[in-house]
Amino acid sequence: MDLSQYAELFLAESREHLSACNQLLLEWERTPANPAPVGGLFRAVHTVKGMAATMGYARVTDIAHRTENLLDLLRRGSRPATDELLQLLFRARDALETAVELSVVGREDELDVAEVVADLEGAAAHLAGPARSAPVAAPAVEPAAAPGGGRLVQVTLRAEAPLKGGRALLVLKRAQGLGAVQGVTPPQAAFESDDFDGRFSFRLDSSAAAAEIERVARGAGDVEHVSVGGEERRAAGPRAAAAAGAPPEATPEKGRHIRVDLRRLDELMDLIGELVTVRGRLNELAAARRDPAVDDVAIQISRLSADLQAGIIQARMTPVWQVFDRFPRLVRDLARELDKQVTFRVEGKEIELDRAILDELGDPLLHLLRNAVDHGIETPAERRRRGKQPEGEIVLAAVRERASVAISVSDDGRGIDRARILDRARREGLVDPHAEALSDDQLLRVLARPGFSTADAVTSVSGRGVGIDVAVTRIRALGGSIDIRSEVGKGTSFVLRLPVTLAIVRALIAGVGRERYALPLTYVAETVEFGVQPTTIVEGREAIVLHDRVVPLVHLRRMLGVSGDAPPRCPIIVLEMGERRSGIVVDGMLGQQEIVVKGFDPPQGTLPVFSGATIMGDGIPALILDAGGLV
Amino acid sequence: MSDAGVVRLLVFRVGNLVCAAEAERVREILPRLAPTRIPGAPPVVAGLVNVRGTLVTVVEGWRALRQPEPPGDAGPGTTVVLEVGRGKKVLGFTVDEVVDLLSVGGETLERRQALPGIDPTLVRAVGRRAGQLFVVLDTDALLTPILSS
Structure with missing residues (x-):
């Protein structure tokens, strides 16, 4: 039976459970005496096992089963975590993850699980003690039915329903939302068989009304009959079935979610x-017509499309934890590997970003975090010598700012040795040979040069440049910016600023000669008038002084090679990206629009x-215009 | 439809040159649209146009083929939208006029040969229509170098 259409769903859900496992293992590591994480781990692994069995992924089922066994013993015994146990469970989780990823692409056989399986069994046998060391049973899909436990639910799928096995699985999953499901007959493994005729039953431990159980079961679709506790409820026909499954509004549930393929959201966004x-265009036509009736329609359409747009953008918003959640484990592993002690804190997990931006953030953050552990945080001995706590701290934080989101990676490590970097930069001609010091800005520019740093020259920050070059390029491509702050002995902090959404933004439309350019408002701080403000020259660049700060000017006309002269008085659009500012001199302002x-x-x-066109x-x-390229 | 060995060609004129492109590479034929200049791009790039919501970079045909600039009283011209590099990208190409859509047996086309007035690396073959020679362009060779990557 072809379950491939469920593979993606399986993958997505398994990843979630496995990500949760990481969080739970880390939690248990922090509080070894707390039994709560073990229960959560057991449930997560159990769910993965059930799904894998349905999909016919034997390796996943096997590892999950054995991990579950071990967790069950730990759960019952309320045993505290030991380092050895945690290492094993981390390994088992990783093996499970690899197995899941390989199974979905049909490469399950490439996986060698013998070692981790043997270790899991050994640990389980050890925990169970000699008296109870029964051999581990072959992976059972579901515990045997407890006779009489819960109400008997019998389901018959429509004869013409395709993929009956997957459908039956959906019914079970939905039923699990109401209570524990047991005694599935025939066993779930048989759902995959070509002989499965769409009739199955299970016991549901739930106090929900029979009608509610039926509604939930029918919600899976293609359900012909449902009987609950022997009381048969028959659908009169498709219409009645639809009606029975229809009114979700009547019984509102909290937090109803569905998975939507990102491509569909992209299509909606394009539309x-x-x-x-x-x-x-309609608004322009309406304005030219001066017909109140046309105006009316134009206004209504404007309002509706604005709401629609806001709704679709909202649907694309994803909390940053979806990417951040994999980092605690990463930092922990890296710290162990390098013999460092690191506390890792995540702040602002709930801040949201457009999915498309968030998806691109993983790699840059990975590089920055790796650098922080590897090159930022000192060894415990070194930290003690410098009068610091032996345990270093790394903070990953997201903060909402105006129309952008700032994400920072900060460590309290050794900081970057500017003198050395300056020395090197001077020798390579990257800065003025007479430069006395590097500003934060120059520091970033030097560090972000591909292949700038090599271990021999800048031992204290060896390799810093490798990841930063990648991170800067990626963030700039997203219309964002990176700033760095570093103080010797105190630590280093990188701040990434990103627009909240890429797809639709409010922008200033600037005129230069007969050309128009859009400048997203995300980084526009204010506008002032050129020709009124006195200008000055700072470091060879024309600039104005605004609120006691020097703002270098960029004449767009000159930069873009537009012929002719600018009017004597024209607007300056002041852009602000973190600490950096820049004044863009344009001919005129043509308005603001989405x-x-x-x-x-x-x-x-x-x-x-340019970051694109509209x-x-x-x-x-x-x-x-790309603010990052102008500031 | 497509018999083996039969090639469908779109024949057009750019300056004094009659050229052709493989019809299967032609996405559409549009009247000339007012382009938006792309600062920094070479003169052969006319700019960016909006083809029903998609942004397409347009190449000035007469510049790409080193032909004289069309006189001011010439018609508005035509933009042929072409797939470049195995259909991955789409570029507009301005021509003075579209002349014909031909089905030509492969044997009636002569292999690439030198013709005065055109870079031989851009010529894929030479054909003959109504007694007049035309050049089948290697559109990838002509247009790919204009895109940066």
Whole structure:
């Protein structure tokens, strides 16, 4: 029977459970006497086992079964965690993860699990004690039915239903939401058989009304009959069945979620993008017509599409923990490997970002965290010598700022030795040979040069450059920026600033000559007038002084090679990215509007200051200026 | 439809040159659209146009083929949207006019040969239509170098 369509679902759900396992193991490691994490671990592994058995992934089922056995013994015995046990459980979890990933792509056979399986068995036998060291039973899919435990639910799927096994599985899963499911007959493993005719039963330990149980079961779809506790409820036909399964509003449940393929959200986003563009055109036409009836419709459509757009953007928002959650384990493993002691803290887990941005953040953060453990935090001995706690601290924090999100990776380690970096940078001609010091900004620029640092030259920060180069490139590509702050002996902190969403942003439309450019408001701090403000020269660059701070100017006309002269008085758009500021001199401001960000293939030679392009209300494209490239 | 050995070609004129592109590479034929300049791009790039919501970079045909600039009183011209590099990317290519859509037996096309006025590396073959020679362009060789990567 073909279960491939469930493979993706299996993968996604297993990953979630395995990610939870990591968190629980780390928690248990921190509080070894606390039995709570073990129960959670047991449930997570048990769920993975059940799903894997249904999918026919024998290796996953096997490892999960043995891990579950061990966890069960630990749970019953309320035993505290030992380092040895934790190491084994971490290994088992990792093996399970590998098994899951390989199984889904049909490469289960490549996996050698003998060692971890043997160790799990050994540990279980040891825990059970000589008297109870019964051989580990072959993986059972479900515990045997406890006779009479719970109400008997009998389900018959429609004869014409495709993928009856998967459907039956869905019914069981939904039923599990109401209470414990036991005594599945025939056993779940038989659901995969070609002979499975769509009739099955189970015992449900739940106090829910029979009608509720039936509704939940029918919600899986393709259900012909459901009988609960012998009382048969027959559907009169498809209409009645639909009606019976229909009214979810009548019995609201908390936190109802469905999984949506990201591609569908992307399609919706593209469509709403088109709609926003057409809306702009409609508004222009309506304004030209001066017909109140047309105006009315245009306003309504504007309002509706704005709501729709906000809704779709909201649907794409994902809390950062979905990416952050894998880091505690990573930091722990790395610290152990390097013989360092590190406390890792995560703050602002609930902050949300567009899924598309979040998906790109994993690697850059990984590099930064690795650097922090490897090169930032000192060994316990070194820390003691410097009068610090032997345990170093790394904090990963997300904070919402205006229209952007700032994510920082900070350590309280040794900091970057600027004198050495400066020395090296001078020798390689990366900075002015007479430069006396490196600002944070220059420091980042030097560090982010591909292959800048090599171990021999900058021992205290060896390898720093490797990951930073990757991180800076990736973040810039997302329309964001990176800042660094570092103090010798105190620590280093990287701050990533990212737009909340990529797809639709509010932008200033600036005019330069006869051309238009869009500048996302994300990093616009204010606008002032050029020709009124006195200008000065700082470090060879024209600048203005604003709120006691020097703001270097960029003449867009000159930079973009637009011929002709700028008007004597024109606006300066002040961009602010973290500590850095820049004033963009344009000819005029043409207004503010929502723009749909689209990519384009930049031809050779294109100035590296565009993050994409958008289509204006008149249907003509305008390029979007990338604040990161201008500041 | 496509018999073995039969090639469908879109024949068009750029300056004094009659050229052709394989029809299966042609996504669509549009009137010339006002392009948005891309600062920094070479002059052969006319700019960016909006093809029903998709942004397409347009290459100025007469510059790419080193033909004289069309006179001011010439018609608005046409943009042929072409797939470049195994269909991964799409580029617009401006031509003075589209002349014909031909089905040509492979044997009637002569292998690449030198023709005056055109870089031989851009010529895939030479054909003949109504007594006139035309050049089947290697559109990938012509257009890929214009895209940066």
